[in-house]
Amino acid sequence: MMTGVISTPKVTGVSVGYRVKRFVLGFLKYFSLIFVVFWILLPLVTCFITAAKSEEEFRSTSVMTMPTNWLNLQNYIDAFKMSNMGVAFRNSFIVLVCVCFLTTIMGTMLSYVLSRFQFPGNAIIRGLFTMAALLPGIAMQVAVYKIMGDLGLINSLWGYIIMSCGTDVISMYIFIQYIENIPVSLDEAAIMDGASYFRVYRSVILPLLKPAIVTSLILKGVGIYNEYYTANLYLQDKQRLGTVAISLYAFTGPQGSKYNLICAGVIITLLPALILFLIFQKQIYSGVAAGAVKE
Template sequence: MKTSQMIARYKWYEIVGIYAGIAIFLAFVLAPFIEGFLVSLKPLGLLFSSPYRFWPENGSFRAYVTMWQSVPGFGWYIFNSFFISSVVTVIVLVLVVPAAYAFARFDFRGSGPLLGAFLAVNMFSGAVLLIPLFRLMRSFGVLNTYFAMIVPGVAFLIPSAIWLLRTYMMRIPRELDEAAFVDGASYFYTLRRVILPIAMPGITVVAITTFIGAYAQQFIFALTFNSKTEYMPLPVGLFAYFGRQEVVWNELMAASFVGITPAMILIFLMQRYLVAGLTAGAVKQ
C-alpha cells in the first residue's frame, strides 16, 4: 500500500496529530545535536553570554580548524575508534551468523535457557564487570593493546546480535533448508549458499547496529584497560581534553561532530539496506 493511500485513510485532524507528534519527537531527539553544532560555531567569549541567543552572533567554522592543533593526535583517535569498531563488527558477524542459524533451526536441549542467559548479559552494565575484566586482561597480558577493547566489545554485543539475527532467520521458510537437504547439501553448505543470500538484509542490520554499538561503548573499556595514547579511541581522547584548566567548548563540540562523522557516513550509505532489513524482518515470509 502506498503512503498516499495510507494517509488518505486518516481524517485531517488525525494527520495533523501524527505530524505534530513526529515533530515533537524529532525536536527532543535533534535538539542536543543542533545546540552542540551551534556551540561549535560560537566564539568562546560568547558561549555563556546573557541573554541567550539561539543563533550564534559572529559565528564561524574556525573551531573546526583550530581543534586539530588543540587536540593532539585527534586524527589517530578517530582511526582507533573506526578500527576497533570494524574489528568488533567482523568478529561478531563471524560468530553470530552460525549461532543465530543454529538457534533458529535446531531445537536442542538448553537452547531456551541459553538464549535467556544471552539476554541477561545485556542487563548488566559494563561498569559492574570492570574489575573482573581488568584482572582477566592483565592475566592474558593484553592491557594497553587493541585487544583489551575489542574483546569486551565483542562479548557485550554478541547477545543482542544473536537475538536480532535469530528472529530474522526464523522468518525464512524451513522448506528451503529441506529442499537443500533433499539435494544432498550439508548444514554448512545450506547456510552458506541458501540462507546467507536471503538473510543479507538482516545481517546488514546486525552489522550496522554492532558497529554503532562498538563505536559508542569504547569509553569505559578504553579508560580502564588502556593508558597509551597510540591505542586511545576518540571518546577517551576527547575526555582527556577536559583535563586542562579551561575547557574550550566550541573546539570540543567541533571535535565531537568531526569524530562521529564516520558513523554518520556509514548510516547514510547503508540506510537503504537498514530500512530494507528492518521491514523485511518485521513481516512473516
C-alpha cells in the first residue's frame, strides 16, 4: 500500500515564515497604536497633574511630579470664577448654535442650487469658492475688520455670529457630493406631484443629507468652539462678550502665567464636548462613517 509523502520541511518553513511575518506586522500595528495614543494622551495627563497642584507646589516640582492631593478642587473653582466661565459658556453656546444652524441652512441651499440647476456662471461660482478656500483667513482680516467697523459690528456678539456664518467651502462640497448622489428622479417625482423647488429641498433633499450634515456640524462646531483669533479680535469686551477660548487667557500676564489654573480651565472646557460626545457618539460615528463612503 503506497502512501503519499509530503515535504514537511518546506511546509514548516512557509508556516514559520508566515508566523514571523504575522508577528512583526501585529507588533508594528499595536506599537504604532500605543505610540500615537501615548502622545495624544500625554498633554491631557499633564493637565490633570498640573490642575491638582497648588501654585507653590507647581513652582517647586517638575511637570510630571505627582501632586500631594488629587482631590484639590480649589483650582477648578478659582478657574471658573476668575475667568468668568459662566458668561463664556453662555456666549459660546449662543454662537455655536446660531452659526451651526445658519451655516447648515445656507450651505445646503447653496449646494442644492449649484448641484441641481445649470445656469451661466455655475462653474465660475464653484471656482471662486475653491479659490476662497485657498486664501488664508488671516490675510483677509484687514478688509474684513474695515467692513465690520463700517457696519458697527465690532464688539458685538451678533456681529461676530454674522461674520462666522460665512459659507464653509469644505462643508459645501460635502453637501454637493451627497446631492449629486441623490437620483434626480426623486426631484422630478415631487415636482410632478405639485411640489415647488423649495418643497423639494425641504422634504426630499434635506432629510437625505443627514449624514453630511452631521459631518459638517462636527467640523464647524469644533472650529467655532476652539476659535480664538477672530473672537479675541472682534469681541473686545472680554468680561461681557468673551467666549470659552478667550476665558483661558485670563491667567496670563506680564508677571507670568498661572499654569495650574490654566490647566484646570482647560479640563473644564473639555467637559461639555466630552459629555456631548458620550451622549451622541452613535450618531457621530454613523455620520462620519457615512460621510467617508461615496456610493
